[in-house]
Amino acid sequence: MQTPASFEYERATSVEGAIASLSRLGSEARIIAGGHSLLPMMKLRLANPEHLIDINDLTELSYIREQGDEVSIGALTRHVELLKSELLARHFPLFRDAENVIADPVVRNRGTIGGSLCQADAAEDLSAVCSAVKAKAVIRGAGGERVVGMEDFHVGPYMTAVGEGEMLTEVRIPLRPGGGSAHEKVERRAGDWAIAAASAAVWIEGGTIADAGVALSAVGLTTIHLSRAEELLRGNAPSDELFAQAGEIASADCSPRADGRGPIDYKRHLAGVLTTRALRRAAARALHQEA
Amino acid sequence: MHVSISVNGEQVSREIEPRQLLVHFIRETPDLTGTHWGCDTSNCGACVVLMDGEPVKSCTILAAMCEGHEIRTVESLEVDGRLDPVQMGFHEQHALQCGFCTPGMLMTARALLDENPDPTDQEIRTAISGAICRCTGYKNIVSAVRWAAEYEAAAKQEV
Numbered sequence: 001m002q003t004p005a006s007f008e009y010e011r012a013t014s015v016e017g018a019i020a021s022l023s024r025l026g027s028e029a030r031i032i033a034g035g036h037s038l039l040p041m042m043k044l045r046l047a048n049p050e051h052l053i054d055i056n057d058l059t060e061l062s063y064i065r066e067q068g069d070e071v072s073i074g075a076l077t078r079h080v081e082l083l084k085s086e087l088l089a090r091h092f093p094l095f096r097d098a099e100n101v102i103a104d105p106v107v108r109n110r111g112t113i114g115g116s117l118c119q120a121d122a123a124e125d126l127s128a129v130c131s132a133v134k135a136k137a138v139i140r141g142a143g144g145e146r147v148v149g150m151e152d153f154h155v156g157p158y159m160t161a162v163g164e165g166e167m168l169t170e171v172r173i174p175l176r177p178g179g180g181s182a183h184e185k186v187e188r189r190a191g192d193w194a195i196a197a198a199s200a201a202v203w204i205e206g207g208t209i210a211d212a213g214v215a216l217s218a219v220g221l222t223t224i225h226l227s228r229a230e231e232l233l234r235g236n237a238p239s240d241e242l243f244a245q246a247g248e249i250a251s252a253d254c255s256p257r258a259d260g261r262g263p264i265d266y267k268r269h270l271a272g273v274l275t276t277r278a279l280r281r282a283a284a285r286a287l288h289q290e291a
Numbered sequence: 292m293h294v295s296i297s298v299n300g301e302q303v304s305r306e307i308e309p310r311q312l313l314v315h316f317i318r319e320t321p322d323l324t325g326t327h328w329g330c331d332t333s334n335c336g337a338c339v340v341l342m343d344g345e346p347v348k349s350c351t352i353l354a355a356m357c358e359g360h361e362i363r364t365v366e367s368l369e370v371d372g373r374l375d376p377v378q379m380g381f382h383e384q385h386a387l388q389c390g391f392c393t394p395g396m397l398m399t400a401r402a403l404l405d406e407n408p409d410p411t412d413q414e415i416r417t418a419i420s421g422a423i424c425r426c427t428g429y430k431n432i433v434s435a436v437r438w439a440a441e442y443e444a445a446a447k448q449e450v
Contacts, residue, residue, distance in 0.1 A: 104421025
């Protein structure tokens with residue numbers, strides 16, 4: 001039987017209370033929301049927190065809303081809600097692309113965006129999705145809030161910018177004109193981790209790509225931010241040739257490992273193909289030309 | 292710690308360790324061993340129960356997290372000796388062989404029909420994509436869920 005090692009459990013009744021507990025208990029405390037990443041890690045003794053702070057009652061952290069020039073998503077928002085959100089589908093359709101293939105529908109009833117981002121598994125889809133759309137993470141501690149971009153949020157494998165005594169409370173995504181986005185993933189079977197996945201977003205103004213975001217899952221130790229591909233895309237008109245070049249950069253700039261899901265060459269090839277496809281679909285959506 | 296969880300409409304109260312998983316809390320309750328404990332890694336779906344009406348994998352939820360929530364297990368499907376339409380469908384369409392995955396399949400199917408009373412085969416396949424069956428090849432399970440959907444639609448018309 002797989003059971004986690006012993007720990008103390010408490011249920012948070014407010015964000016302030018959860019942060020106070022985290023500050024008091026230090027590095028031995030972890031927040032639990034959906035638990036579908038943390039509990040398996042605890043069963044395997046890859047994580048051994050002495051205290052769990054359950055935030056499932058903090059419904060004030062569960063929302064998806066448009067506020068001014070951004071969309072904000074509460075950290076406790078579950079995958080199923082991200083999947084069903086018409087607001088997200090309208091502004092950032094890559095969320096629905098990704099949520100259709102993240103784990104399975106039953107797991108999606110529990111897992112949260114905050115948990116996915118804080119788990120920071122390199123094969124996790126939402127980290128790449130949030131990177132591509134230039135999301136910002138709102139991190140709250142006893143001293144107040146700070147806002148960090150996804151580049152700075154991903155510190156290393158399973159490591160984020162969230163420090164001791166802090167928690168991720170919100171994800172903010174800037175709304176900009178002319179945007180389109182897509183997520184492409186290949187998995188061995190339904191619900192499996194990705195062999196590779198690519199998230200892409202483009203903002204097209206006057207026939208030119210004003211800005212772009214591209215990130216990869218499962219082909220490196222962390223989510224890979226393809227800044228070289230983004231630089232290539234900026235200032236150019238969208239075309240199949242341009243997106244093929246971005247795909248070549250993706251193949252070159254990822255660092256996959258050979259495992260049961262495939263050898264390195266195959267994964268590099270796949271990262272390139274998925275990047276090209278995601279960009280093509282993102283651009284079609286930005287131009288309202290999606291087939 | 293002390294927890295009190297509503298299981299099939301009855302309050303079950305017990306002293307537990309915080310690390311106890313919901314699947315074990317349920318199975319250690321007299322007459323509630325219908326929920327199966329399978330892979331323990333949220334892959335197989337044998338342990339699916341309903342939490343406030345939504346299917347969840349009870350091997351990956353702490354019992355402590357369920358206080359204040361309504362849990363429904365496979366035992367709740369049959370009422371006064373009458374099988375739930377999804378159970379009838381599994382019987383009619385021969386949707387089980389060894390039966391190990393069946394409790395989770397039934398609860399997943401029940402939740403699907405509660406949300407979508409007329410699902411397509413593809414929607415059924417998506418709904419049960421988090422549940423593994425090594426016997427049937429899934430075809431008869433899909434047929435069983437369709438059978439239940441049609442049975443319920445017909446029953447509604449009669450009323």
